[in-house]
Amino acid sequence: MKKISVLFVCLGNICRSPAAESIFISLLVKKGLKDGFIVDSAGTGSWHIGKEADSRMRIAAERRDINILSKARQITSKDFDDFNYILAMDDSNFRNIQDLKNRTASTGFASIKKIQDFRSVFNEQEVPDPYFGGDEGFDYVLDILEDSVNGFFGKYFLNLFDLSLFRNLVIIKVNNFVHYLINCMSVCNNFYCVIRFY
Ligand code: 4NP
Secondary structure, eight states, X not given: OOXXXXXXXXXXXXXXXXXXXXXXXXXXXXXXXXXXXXXXXXXXXXXXXXXXXXXXXXXXXXXXXXXXXXXXXXXXXXXXXXXXXXXXXXXXXHHHHHHHHHHTTOOOOOEEEEGGGGOSSOOOSSOOOOTTSOHHHHHHHHHHHHHHHHHHHHHHTXXXXXXXXXXXXXXXXXXXXXXXXXXXXXXXXXXXXXXEEX
């Protein structure tokens, strides 16, 4: 089955987008869905290529049991072909991603959005850049991202899967064209059957 791919993008790829990537991965692990996804992050700028995430962000995330392991890279036009969703941290990132797509005349299918479109608790329209500020800015970015990354998951994937309840997974091939995926869940001694079409 084809994996769903999500790319988080900020300016340097050492603070906000690696944090968003790791928060999303941590959420997928909790839901038992990690194997169904490819998750990555990138920067619109090139200054930090190959570097670990900023230590201030890594330490703040570790306090929430979130490990940030990614190494910085720059977004390329190939990402428009490789990812289903590209999520920008702020308006400037969003414009730069669109510019790259136009400049390279990419025909990629990626849906480009701003992560704050999925906020619910916080009113921030953009994820603020914490790089030149104090330590508290990193915690605030994590608070904002936990809210909006959850919102992104809820909008697109909450109703598609909840593998944490799965007891059996059976794939039946019916003639050469249609695949039925039957997920059999037993909950509280009741038996539910959900059929999905691919
Ligand atoms: P990020 O933060 O875009 O969240 O990774 C920044 C990191 C580095 C720089 C700017 C923003 N910089 O100018 O080096």
